[in-house]
Amino acid sequence: MSMILFFAAAASDAEPMMEVTGQAASVAIEILILTLLVATAVSMIRMRQLFGVAMLSGIYSLLSAAFFVALDAVDVAFTEAAVGAGVSTVLVLSGIALTAKREMPVDRRRQLLPLLIVFVTGGALVYSTIDMPAFGDPQAPANAYVGAEYIAQTPQDVEVPNIVTAVLASYRGFDTLGETVVVFTAGLACLLLLGTTLRGGGKGGRD
Amino acid sequence: MGHLILRVTIKTLFAPIILFALYVQFHGDYGPGGGFQAGVILASAFILHALGFGLDRCQRVIPPSWLPVGMALGVLIYAGTGVYTLLFGGNFLDYDVIQPDSHHHAGQHIGIIAVELGVGLAVAATMLQIYYAFAGREPEPMDDSW
Amino acid sequence: MLLDDLPVLPVILPLIAAPVCLLLPNNKLSGSFATVVAWGAFILSVMLLQQIATGGAAEYALGGWASPLGIVYRIDLAGAIVMSLVSLMAAVTLPYAIESIRAEINGYQISAFFAMFLICFAGLMGVVATGDAFNVFVFLEISSLSTYTLVALGAKRDRRALTAAFTYLVLGTIGATFFVIGLGLLYQVTGTLNMLDINEQMQGQDNKVVRAGYAFIVTGIALKLAMFPLHRWLPDAYTYAPSAVTAFLASTSTKVAIYAMLRFLFTVFGFSFGFADVAFTFFLILGLIGMFYASTVAIFREDVKMILAYSSVAQIGYMLLGISFATVDGVGAALVHVVQHAVMKSALFMAVGAVFFAVGSHRLSAYKGLAKKMPITTAAFLIGGLSLIGVPLTGGFISKWVLIQAAFGSVQPVPTLLIVLMIVASSLLAVAYVGRIAWTMLLEDPDNNAPVKAVPLGMTIPMLLMAGLTLYLGIDAGGLIELCRAAAESLLGTGLGFGSAS
Amino acid sequence: MIEFILARYNYWIVIALMMTGLYIVFSRGNLVKTLIGLNLFQTSVFIFYITMGKVFGGTAPILLGGHAEEGHGEEHGGDHAESTHGTAYGEHEDSYASDPLHEGGAVNTIEETHAELSPGESLHTAPEGAVNELARAETPAGDVAKAALDHGTEILYSNPLPHVLILTAIVVGVATTAVGLSLAVRIREAYGTVEEDRLEAIDNQDDRAEVLV
Known part of the structure; x- marks a missing residue:
């Protein structure tokens, strides 16, 4: 705990003591959520009951939504909770109902290649963190350049209080058009793959 | 289908969820939320209803044939806003063209509301469409012998 | 007035047409509508190409927001070439699809199929046109999701289309996610998403974050373009997709991924970035191995579509080879091959589709003595096949010739002569697999003399058009080579330094 | 050194999460589980993005x-x-x-x-x-x-920008999941299984049968 306090103090040198404990509390919450996330993810590997895996995946989404709130991303948290924990879970459950309830045991001998891929990829990422700007640094290029620009310009350009909405719908509105088309594509795909008539929702199984 | 308590709960929740979806849809400028979240919530109200009362009853309220139309219209509303601005001399999706003389960027506001509506409609229709597609399929007997 | 919006029009035209297409009341209408849209997009792309060839790269701020706040379209000469190519392929494939798809999917799916096709087309165009790195991801996913579905539609004929589409979906999504991770890393050191701006901000930086970002982005795109050994999804996907879908995908999707790769290698990272040399060496080696491996596998396949699919993997090796030279000539050669290969492969896959329409099989055994029964299709197939080998007077010869010239004009870690020998050797492998099919078609006796189903004009004309274009580009290729060279120059010129050009 | 670790432990945990997802994708044969793994992988990448947009002492980007x-x-x-x-x-x-x-x-x-x-x-x-x-x-x-x-x-x-990007990415993720699941359902109907090993075996049988014909 003292280490965390030290860190918090280092991050915000000349702030009153109240501030430091506040930061320490938020760091503690972050660590707690991260631990839970890791526990959830790891237990998903071994579980063969797919219903349970789907539930864990929903829990994972909820936890990450909580983490997003801790990191100030309220819009993302909202969406992740609605989509990841809600819609995705319903979809996966209906998928499981139509496919299989349990996973077959996995062949131990074939774990080598996946492990290799995972370690190389993870290694590359850890390697990159060595030169990475520190977490939460307002001076980091990621936070100081275009991101800060949006915060500065939104009141003048768009005048919408929620900067995320302003960026989403106006500055980067074309991305959002693309996103809408992606959703449309997914709906169309389900229609093409599972529907029995184009204008129907697919009643009664196969074609 | 469904337990009594479940049905009562769903019946009570149905209207507030839809209301909440509308709130999220139109309040996205000020607080968290927007078209996408609203669409998901709206669709989830109907999915919940279908879970409690059966797919048939839900499909009587929202026939499956409406959904592709809703999906397409949603995209068209969004893209149409862009085309509108294009035709009126601006760049694609340049909302300032909608109300060029406004001092407080009314064009931006109208544009954002329009595209968010498009997103909301497209997402709600698509989510329901996907759910219909899955729920309409008959599960087969399965072997879980392993 | 609308001419100012030319850069964005070829992308949003099919994008808006797709939902309209879904709403159209009858199937016949939707096919014709999609075709008209594709031709419209083609005409717009060619106008854009002309404008860029004379006036330089086009920029367009979407939503009126300038870079780096907004998403900006930036189309250079190479991009305009690829956009024209993709829209030409869509315009030619769609009339073909109207006829061919009726036999391959259910009737009620047809208008949704055309909507999906248009989405895929729009996605591919968007990837090429955009100058924003994250927008690349969004449009890549638009085209990918629609592609998975289009491939899976082959399931009515062969259920393996489903597993092929699933494998493609998993690997494609991993590729896209790798791309997003790489983008995140770059964003961390630059704080921006505009490609040119990333390049500017990254100037002089060569730290571990940038290197990892480079590796992730290149791996992600390499998965999408089926670079050996990440090609596993491609052969099955091409083999089991409906004929028209294969003809379109084989001639466009990997080409667009190649362009995205070029864009990131040269526009975003540029030459002064030291780590790039490692990547180019990788491309060289993997390109050579891929050429060899895939051509060899192709020889031993019994399914003609599978043979051509493996040949596509081999051809990607040629393009990577050109890129790995990292010179104007090399990249120019790669672009020439992108165009040539797209044209010949679409002719070939259209011919294969025509045979399937008439005979109902892709097996080599079904091709026995087809020359007598389907002389026109056989002719188109042979022209494409000869071009694949690289016989003079066909397009394939030109691209190999330019590639060999570029090899001699550059310094490589592998002896140039060896590279040239490998190119020649892999052409010999192509002789083997094309020759095998040609032998079966021309010289073997058919199993029975039953007349085959007549192939409608809607399929024959696009096929002949592409075969004709293969021949034309083999004889009068000066313009294309010049254009591609100029495109390569502008592509490499936007990067840092522009040092190692010949 | 401690400072170095404290400024990065967040990233390391997120990397571990990503790799868990990736491992599930590659190591599991069940198609549905593969999709869930893919989901996990993507969600972890979202966390990575949001992590880098955090500013100490900052608040949600709503004016x-x-x-x-x-x-x-x-x-x-x-x-x-x-x-x-x-x-x-x-x-x-x-x-x-x-x-x-x-x-x-x-x-x-x-x-x-x-x-x-x-x-x-x-x-x-x-x-x-x-x-x-x-x-x-x-x-x-x-x-x-x-x-x-x-x-x-x-x-x-x-920083609002990573939030916007991830909103888009979440949507793309759920779209991919939906398409993948509908493919899995169709595969189950066509093959009677969603286990990769069995699917491969069946496909190989089909291949052999075709060669014989």
């Missing part, structure tokens, strides 16, 4: 209080639409300020941002709407300060 009005009162004073905005998000301020997670986080004052500027840096006010001009400004840190000065803002916000 608080009536700052927008303060800054631009002279432009559209007395505008009705605007004043309703003001009250509408005024309420939100309260709800966020009382959020325990944000306590103590939300008060980075302007003086502090000031202090971080190099001594010679001038704090000229950028002309209205000159986006490019501002964007190319020399010191990024200066921008924050400038922005804060321009609008009379006293609050430091977390």
